[in-house]
Amino acid sequence: MRRTKGEGDIAPVLLWFRRDLRLRDNPSVVAAFRSGRPVIPVFILEIAGPARPPGAASLWWLDKSLKSLGADLAVAGSRLVLRRGDAGTILSDLAAQTGAERLIYSRVYEPQVLERDAALAAELGVETEIHNASLLLKPGRVRTGAGQPYSVFTPFWRAGRPQIGSIQLAPAPTSLTPPAAWPVSETLADWALHPTSPDWSSDFADWTPGEAGAHARLHRLLDETVAAYADARDRPGVEGTSRLSPHLAWGEIGPRQVFAAVEALEARAPKLAGSADKFLAEIGWREFNYNILGQHPQLATQNLKPAFDAFPWRRAPRQLDAWRKGLTGYPIVDAGMRQLWRTGWMHNRVRMITASFLIKHLLIDWREGETWFWDTLVDADPASNPGGWQWVAGSGADAAPFFRIFNPITQGEKFDPNGAYVRRWVPELAQLPAAAIHAPWTASPIELAAAGVRLGETYPEPIVDHAMARARALEAFKGLGG
DNA sequence: TTTTGAGTTGTTCGA
DNA sequence: GTCGAACAACTCAAA
Numbered sequence: 090m091r092r093t094k095g096e097g098d099i100a101p102v103l104l105w106f107r108r109d110l111r112l113r114d115n116p117s118v119v120a121a122f123r124s125g126r127p128v129i130p131v132f133i134l135e136i137a138g139p140a141r142p143p144g145a146a147s148l149w150w151l152d153k154s155l156k157s158l159g160a161d162l163a164v165a166g167s168r169l170v171l172r173r174g175d176a177g178t179i180l181s182d183l184a185a186q187t188g189a190e191r192l193i194y195s196r197v198y199e200p201q202v203l204e205r206d207a208a209l210a211a212e213l214g215v216e217t218e219i220h221n222a223s224l225l226l227k228p229g230r231v232r233t234g235a236g237q238p239y240s241v242f243t244p245f246w247r248a249g250r251p252q253i254g255s256i257q258l259a260p261a262p263t264s265l266t267p268p269a270a271w272p273v274s275e276t277l278a279d280w281a282l283h284p285t286s287p288d289w290s291s292d293f294a295d296w297t298p299g300e301a302g303a304h305a306r307l308h309r310l311l312d313e314t315v316a317a318y319a320d321a322r323d324r325p326g327v328e329g330t331s332r333l334s335p336h337l338a339w340g341e342i343g344p345r346q347v348f349a350a351v352e353a354l355e356a357r358a359p360k361l362a363g364s365a366d367k368f369l370a371e372i373g374w375r376e377f378n379y380n381i382l383g384q385h386p387q388l389a390t391q392n393l394k395p396a397f398d399a400f401p402w403r404r405a406p407r408q409l410d411a412w413r414k415g416l417t418g419y420p421i422v423d424a425g426m427r428q429l430w431r432t433g434w435m436h437n438r439v440r441m442i443t444a445s446f447l448i449k450h451l452l453i454d455w456r457e458g459e460t461w462f463w464d465t466l467v468d469a470d471p472a473s474n475p476g477g478w479q480w481v482a483g484s485g486a487d488a489a490p491f492f493r494i495f496n497p498i499t500q501g502e503k504f505d506p507n508g509a510y511v512r513r514w515v516p517e518l519a520q521l522p523a524a525a526i527h528a529p530w531t532a533s534p535i536e537l538a539a540a541g542v543r544l545g546e547t548y549p550e551p552i553v554d555h556a557m558a559r560a561r562a563l564e565a566f567k568g569l570g571g
Numbered sequence: 572t573t574t575t576g577a578g579t580t581g582t583t584c585g586a
Numbered sequence: 587g588t589c590g591a592a593c594a595a596c597t598c599a600a601a
Contacts, residue, residue: 233599235600241599243577248599374579438580441579487578490595491593493580493581494581494582496582499581559582559583567594
């Protein structure tokens, strides 16, 4: 039903939340607040939109994040209107119902979404105001001396970081003017984003989706993690990483906020700068991957290097299944895959090991792994996830050379020396001595018996032999062109 | 235009 | 045990 505007009515603005689920330093929120008009915040769950559909773990996160945003908006005297369906139709209906004359939102930097949004803005018949809430450097902005986009990380970041300039963070508005009447909203319960029968999310409890949880992680990073980041980030058995990735993925915190906070810390504590720069480079990789995605919209499905199109990937459903379930017989691989399944997240070092194992030891198409990660990671990101997989495969930008094949045994011994990570996620091996925990088949029968391990029964034998697999991969990848 | 140095994260082998 | 070289060749980016 169309509301009739009376004398003195001020047309409200529609504030469309997307992957910017925060109030602090959100340019769209600031713009809506400064408009001086009533604000109607809305989130639209697009079932068949242009965006890559979020996986199950991402939807688990979204459920909590929207709840948190709704609560934060309530404190500001506002609400979050939830709708499901086609964004164009819903926004058009909302504008008609509420008399809104302006739509404010932040870009989603997936090329297909950018394209649809441009068409949507043209068709909607209301003024649109578009902001960047999720990147430090807009894709395509950083250029080489010859005016080309970068495809190698190090020169990209060397050139891009100084272009970020000084950052003035915007606070959250204390209040948002409500409209005279609220449009109808669906409920999160309607959407059923939280899994049931079975609820596989019982071990996701360490996460606190939402803006407050994001800032708690940031403060922990600044107070504790950054100082030892350079080394500790490689130790999966230690809390050495920021764990900001899922918060960044949904925009509960923006890279500007993280970058500014870490740079401020570097200024206060120059001794930390080396370690902190290592962390900032990870933020840089996120930027870099969005830069690549902007140039290659099919990053998740097409090899960046066409030479890989001819690669003879193996079809090995049972091995793929063993990989997904964490039953490969290589403890560090299995620990990673189980951590992913149980918690929706995997340590970065172990992501490389498990990805390398799938691609190089099993010769299974990187897209199989990318798809699995997309569905199971709470931080699944449309740029970073395919970018990372293509990097490991060697088909991507600035990719790893083909002969870099991670040895799952030595990687385990090097980065999980006492086996804490394996013991936690592969409990059937927990009683093995450290010397054998990354290669249980090397343990003596006495050690195995004492640890209650029966290879092939309580824990699998390796599904491939490392030396054979390495030689096979070198042969297969040889001559693909680096 | 040509040249040059460099390139996220490794492994293995032989001295 | 430690160390350096080989593992290929290519492409990028800047001088």
